[in-house]
Amino acid sequence: MxxxxxxxxxxxxxxxxxxxxxxxxxxxxxxxxxxxxxxxxxxxxxxxxxxxxGLTFARYELLALLSFARSGALPMNKASALLQVHPTSVTNAVDRLQTAGLVVRSPHPTDGRTTLIELTAEGRTLAKRATAVLNAEVFGQSGFGDEDVNQLIRILGDFRRGAGDFTD
Amino acid sequence: MxxxxxxxxxxxxxxxxxxxxxxxxxxxxxxxxxxxxxxxxxxxxxxxxxxxxGLTFARYELLALLSFARSGALPMNKASALLQVHPTSVTNAVDRLQTAGLVVRSPHPTDGRTTLIELTAEGRTLAKRATAVLNAEVFGQSGFGDEDVNQLIRILGDFRRGAGDFTD
DNA sequence: GCAATATACTAGGACATCCAACGGTTTGGA
DNA sequence: TCCAAACCGTTGGATGTCCTAGTATATTGC
Structure with a gap:
């Protein structure tokens, strides 16, 4: 520092x-x-x-996203869209997560073009532990006041909608 | 998109x-x-x-910083501190700016350890033109309302002070 | 049914950032 | 005075992001 x-x-x-x-x-x-x-x-x-x-933010986001999918699996393009990152970034993250044994690629049952990403058991437990630490050490001690947090959510939400991220 | x-x-x-x-x-x-x-x-x-x-944001920030220094020159460690980036990032940016003929390195007159970065004439004019475009295309059309801009400046200013960026 | 278009992922390159480590310089205490 | 500690900038390595191009599979239209 x-x-x-x-x-x-x-x-x-x-x-x-x-x-x-x-x-x-x-x-x-x-x-x-x-x-x-x-x-x-x-x-x-x-x-x-x-x-x-052994996680980066990009890889954690992917793990967290998968852990919230009921089946624990998502097509790569879906993950790319929801995380708002380039498909190649997802490929990169999946490569490393798969090497670490946290996710596995599996072919889509009906569409031969798409690849499914699936959480392994280790991936699911690691996501839970990492989330607990993030909640305690970062989100729980953000340094933003409660009212400022609400202001940020509104202001940045308006901005992201205006930028074309979503329609709500 | x-x-x-x-x-x-x-x-x-x-x-x-x-x-x-x-x-x-x-x-x-x-x-x-x-x-x-x-x-x-x-x-x-x-x-x-x-x-x-031919500029990236990192390189533009350095050009803009130099253009506001009265002498048009700054030590690298000073630029690193003001831009809040690692010295290696400044080295990288200066390398590319120097190759492009926008800045030059010169030895510090009294301290043999430090290197001064100095704007060239082309660097100064390019900074001015790039700033005009940024002002017109980005800052002038941010998508934030006037009041939201003020809120952001205050909220994020409080946060940065709390994070140890500055004491004011 | 086959060609043309669209979609999905991968491969390789360009950049930026951080970290750890390394020589050269300056400073300050023994 | 002199040597250790601190400081400065650079290098090399690892990560992550984006872009362009290429390959393989699906869908659409004639």
């Missing part, structure tokens, strides 16, 4: 934007930059909590 | 958390996951706007 800076670099950037005649977009610039930095901080916390399990 | 999902996958995840007895951390989980996804969307927009200039 490097020591804290004496001043908020994003607030400084916002002031720089304003003094250069870009006042109309200075605030959105600051908000977007803050989102970038916040994501970086949160990702580091999450990956730190998952490291003892 | 894949078509929008019929339902918000993050809201579904929040419901799954609640139905599994993790109601106390379901909301922060949803907020944090939403930040992850929002960052992904915004990063894709930014990189799309910068691609015509």
């Amino acid at each position: 490097s020591p804290p800076l004496p001043r908020d670099p994003i607030a400084d950037a916002q002031r720089n934007w304003e003094s250069h005649g870009w006042s109309d977009v200075a605030a959105p610039m600051a908000a977007i930059t803050a989102i970038m930095r916040t994501q970086q901080i949160l990702l580091a916390r999450i990956e730190g909590a998952l490291r003892p399990f | 894949s078509p929008p999902l019929p339902r918000d996958p993050i809201a579904d995840a929040q419901r799954n958390w609640e139905s599994h007895g993790w109601s106390d951390v379901a909301a922060p989980m949803a907020a944090i996951t939403a930040i992850m996804r929002t960052q992904q969307i915004l990063l894709a927009r930014i990189e799309g706007a910068l691609r015509p200039f």
